[in-house]
Each structure stands twice: as C-alpha cells, then as structure tokens.
Amino acid sequence: MNENNHEIIANNIRVRRTSMLVDKTREVPRATIEELCELATWAPNHKRTWPWRFAVITGEAQLRFGNTVAEAMQSFGDEPTKVEKARIKYARTPALIVIGSIAGDSELQTAENRDSAAAAVQNFMLAATSRGLATYWGSCPKGANDPVAEFCGFESDTTVVCIMYLGWATTQVETPQRPTANIKFLDK
Numbered sequence: 001m002n003e004n005n006h007e008i009i010a011n012n013i014r015v016r017r018t019s020m021l022v023d024k025t026r027e028v029p030r031a032t033i034e035e036l037c038e039l040a041t042w043a044p045n046h047k048r049t050w051p052w053r054f055a056v057i058t059g060e061a062q063l064r065f066g067n068t069v070a071e072a073m074q075s076f077g078d079e080p081t082k083v084e085k086a087r088i089k090y091a092r093t094p095a096l097i098v099i100g101s102i103a104g105d106s107e108l109q110t111a112e113n114r115d116s117a118a119a120a121v122q123n124f125m126l127a128a129t130s131r132g133l134a135t136y137w138g139s140c141p142k143g144a145n146d147p148v149a150e151f152c153g154f155e156s157d158t159t160v161v162c163i164m165y166l167g168w169a170t171t172q173v174e175t176p177q178r179p180t181a182n183i184k185f186l187d188k
C-alpha cells in the first residue's frame with residue numbers, strides 16, 4: 001500500500017459520522033448494499049465462525065419492521081410515546097440494514113462472534129462513508145431482539161447487533177475532535 005492510499009484510508013476513518021441527514025427520495029442500489037455487506041465480511045472472526053447476518057429492509061417492509069419492534073416494546077412495558085415513535089422511525093431513511101451475530105457453542109464464542117459482528121458493522125460504515133452514504137448505528141430496543149431476528153429470518157439465538165439507517169448523505173456532518181487515545185506503552 002502506498003503512502004497516498006494510507007492517507008485516503010486515514011481520512012475516510014476520520015470523516016465517518018453518525019448521521020441521518022439523507023436524501024429520502026434516492027434509493028440505495030441493491031448492488032451497492034451487496035458490496036457493502038461483502039466488505040463487512042472482511043472483518044476478523046475467531047475460529048472462522050462467519051457470525052454476521054444481514055437483512056436489508058426497504059419500502060413497505062420498513063413500516064412492518066417498525067410495527068414488529070413497537071409490539072415488542074409494548075410487551076416489554078416501554079413508554080407509549082416511545083412505542084408509537086418506533087412504528088414510524090425506521091422509515092426515516094431509504095434503507096435499513098440489520099446486522100446480527102449468531103450464537104456460538106460457548107459463552108466465549110458467542111461474545112467473540114458479537115465482537116466480530118461489531119467489526120463488520122464498522123467495515124460497512126467506513127465503506128459506505130467513502131461512497132457518499134450516511135450511516136447511523138441504532139441499538140435494538142429492549143425486548144425486541146427475538147422478534148427482530150425472526151422478522152429478518154435470522155437463526156434463533158442470533159443477537160441483533162445493529163439496526164443501521166442508510167441513505168445518500170445530503171450534508172457532511174462536522175467531525176469533532178476525539179479525545180486523545182488512551183494508550184499505555186509497556187516495554188519492561
């Protein structure tokens with residue numbers, strides 16, 4: 001890798017921001033999403049369990065998805081205002097990507113699968129940023145994991161790691177300074 005590529009990658013990492021400022025009318029082509037998912041799978045994973053699962057939710061399915069989440073939140077006893085918001089909020093961007101992590105055959109493997117799926121999410125977001133797409137990592141609401149996994153067609157026991165909003169960015173969100181990395185150099 002030459003120095004120029006190195007700078008491009010570093011700058012791309014520095015401009016990624018959580019954002020939902022997108023063109024709501026412009027679809028994200030399926031081929032682009034497929035490529036982003038493929039790039040996500042270059043994340044490291046322990047024991048080659050290939051733990052990540054992806055579901056792409058667009059169009060009417062976004063409202064169906066929202067209703068599924070809202071029903072789960074209601075059963076869980078969430079506040080009515082949050083429940084009603086959940087019915088519509090997943091349709092705020094042209095696409096929603098759900099990323100899940102399958103269970104392992106031990107607690108440790110399940111935890112490491114999730115670590116790996118989080119790395120896959122970051123790969124996805126960085127690659128999306130470099131294509132002019134905005135991404136926003138949302139958590140799965142409490143009580144909604146299993147209904148969401150089922151909606152997405154994931155294996156049972158899959159952990160929903162990320163519900164990602166995706167769309168073409170309309171605005172570049174300013175990147176604040178990060179705190180200095182907390183590093184300890186130990187050489188003795």
Ligand SMILES: Cc1cc2nc3c(=O)[nH]c(=O)nc-3n(C[C@H](O)[C@H](O)[C@H](O)COP(=O)(O)O)c2cc1C
Pocket residue numbers: 016017018019137138139140
């Ligand atoms: C595991 C994880 C879960 C997150 N869940 C949410 C969420 O539910 N809602 C939200 O607004 N942001 C969520 N975020 C995004 C963070 O709020 C965001 O990364 C943070 O504000 C820093 O902003 P930046 O990504 O632009 O640097 C999540 C991020 C991670 C890593």
